Amino acid sequence: MARVQSLTTEDYRQNLENGFIQMVNYEEEFNSQVSQFVRDVGLYNADLDYHVVAVMGCQSSGKSTLLNLLFGTQFRTMDANTGRYQVTQGIWLSKDKDFPILVLDLEGTDSRERGEEAASFERKSTLFALAVADVLIVNMWAQDVGRYVAANLALLRTVLELNLQLFQNDREHRKTKLLFVLRDHVETSLDLLAKTIRTDLEETWKNLQKPSQFENSTVENFFELKFVSLPHMVLKTEEFKAAVTNLRNQFHIKGNSPDSMFPESYRRLVAADGFTTYANNIWETIRSNKEVDIPSQREMLATVRCEEIAEEVYLNIHHKFQNWNETFDMLKRNSKGNFEDLYEKLIDDLGDQIWQIMMEAIEAYNNGTKRYISSVSEAKKVKLQERIEAEGKELFLRQLSLVEEHGLLFLEKELEHLASRTKPWIDFQTQVCHLLEKFWKTFRNIASCSLGEAKLLFKEVIQSKEEEFEQREQKMVERFRRSVVDKTIQVCVEKTGSQFRNLFITTLENNPQDIWLSLNRPLSSIISESLKELAICLNEICLDEDRRMSILKNVLTRFEEEIELRVKDLLSSNSVTMSYLYRKFDNCFRKDSRGVPRVWKPGDDLDSLYLDAKRETQSLLITLSEAKLTISLENLRNEVAIENLSDLMHDSEIVFEIFSVERRNTLEEKLEDYAKLAYTEAKRSQETIHTRSQIPSWLYIALFVLGFNEMKMVLRNPLLLLSVLLILPVLYVLVQANLHSMLFSMVLSKMEQYLPVLQGRMHSVTSTETISSGVNLQSSFDSPIPNRVTGNGTAKTTGIRLRKPNHFSQETVSRRRRNSAGSE
């Protein structure tokens, strides 16, 4: 498990101020803030334009002092007055004061403080330095060269051995520059010292166990050896300073000149942004005692860095897309139903913009990963591309969905408006086409891309959205079309029903007896006309022929139902039905053939007229009890342009019962009562006229004589005279209104009661003439009208005895009998 150390913020700040940071601590933990340090010293974006220098050598050999002088760093150095002790523990990192050079100060070898573990850490830190540094400075005291110093020889052996282990698989054979800095150089020539070191190196190399392919290789196949000596720092300070300056300058020579410390071919090819990851990975591999293999480390770095760069690029693009998503969220909430307003706020070149952003992102990725293994970066690029394409498509789809949702809301609102008109079929299809056109224009504007690649990228998204919308839109239009068709049918059926109602009423008024037959022709033409109109309406709603045909067929049934409904509704009220029956009865009974009201004369055959009228009325009742209509649509063929119309051509019969048996009986009873009353009145009128004609003229004289005193009394009494003067105009009005006969009849009826008394009185006065009562009772017995008032067969008013009823249906009669028996 990776072990990391983290500094407190304050410690890190202090480190940064000093310009160094402990990269690996004494406990071999890698510092997690190195990455931040590289950023803070301004090297993160240096790409490959930076170098790494590391220094190794014995403890207290002046390594830190040298680095500080060469690179302007501020590594801590030993205070000579305090005695020799270990200053640098672990591995420290700093940056050249002026140049893009990272400087690693390694813990001194043969550390007394570390004791037995010193060798282990020495190997690890050397391996690490060889892996990350372009130049490895080997710091040695000049006087130790050529002498048997175990520490020096061991150090050289370690360097060679570990370098071989590291780079044996590196096909690029990147060399490491080994810069031997010989300190306190006094007498021996540098060449001689260098030669000695070379000899030691070659000897060590020879003794190394090497892979077979490197059997014949030399040290210089892996290293470029450079030797520099510095005069004594204390004894020859000026010379020392000059030599240091000279060496320092060499680090600043760029390019591939022989004096340059950093030839191109020695670069580790780790971009600055990946340095920390690379160093961390290597250190962790070393620390966990695994074999460090530079190519695989590079691959690992490439993998990690490409992923990091891809993530960075993705987050950047995601952030941009997120802003659009937020805009769409806002539009979704606020633009409901306002399609035009929405269109104003949408991005009509979103596809192109997304594509451009994606291209910029890929370019950024390419730039960021160009220093890493291309196979790795390409593989990661494919994944990144897929990811941002998916997100781009989703964003594009969101805008299209917004158009779709608001478009459908808009469409629904407009269709609702169209369907709610009084005549919704008018221009329905034209309006629908207009609406759809408006929507699709917006949709296509929003979906269009001018860049060919963008078109290709969003092609599928657009297609699937188009299909989805088409389906939803058709469903919605169909829903409203159905509702418009229903409303159209309803209007047509109601109009037809209303026309039929008027026709029915007129026919019932004029020709009730043959009502059904009379209705057939006009009804057929009403229905033909309605079907023709409906076919035209359906055409405007844009229905195909099959549907129109099926609707017309169904509508015929609806017409039949409506006709039945209207007839039943009109005759639902008994009083209305009875008014037609009464009228029929009256026309037959109370009026003559010319329609003139009859004035009953004694010679009129009342019974026959009564029976005929009843028969006629009863026949009408039977006619009205069941409807029998025949609709013929022969004329329709020329009017409606629909093929297969022949299905409608056959005559259709409409037969339905209007009155149930119970209701018919009720109507019959009412009719019977009415007829009886009419007969009674007629009979009474006839008899009254007969009685009046039998009053002798002397009776009027007698009345005058007998009433003379009363007349005198009236004339003398103003109150009575006033009463008479008031009554006389009333009588005059009654005469004018032809009501006098009725009043007269009533008066006579009253008089009849007193007539025998009057006759007796008169008889006793005159004894000349006998007067019959004036009423042929026997003839009344022959009357067909039953006594309807009393059960004992004596009329209350007339005293006429009447026959039992026998002219309505037998059933009615028997029922009435039963009722009568019940009431008794």
Ligand SMILES: Nc1nc2c(ncn2[C@@H]2O[C@H](COP(=O)(O)OP(=O)(O)OP(=O)(O)O)[C@@H](O)[C@H]2O)c(=O)[nH]1
């Ligand atoms: N004689 C001599 N002394 C030097 C030279 N350079 C540095 N010193 C002294 O050597 C001592 C150790 O110097 P450092 O730079 O701390 O040595 P170091 O190798 O970094 O020490 P550690 O980090 O502890 O391994 C200090 O007292 C320096 O003043 C030199 O060129 N000649």
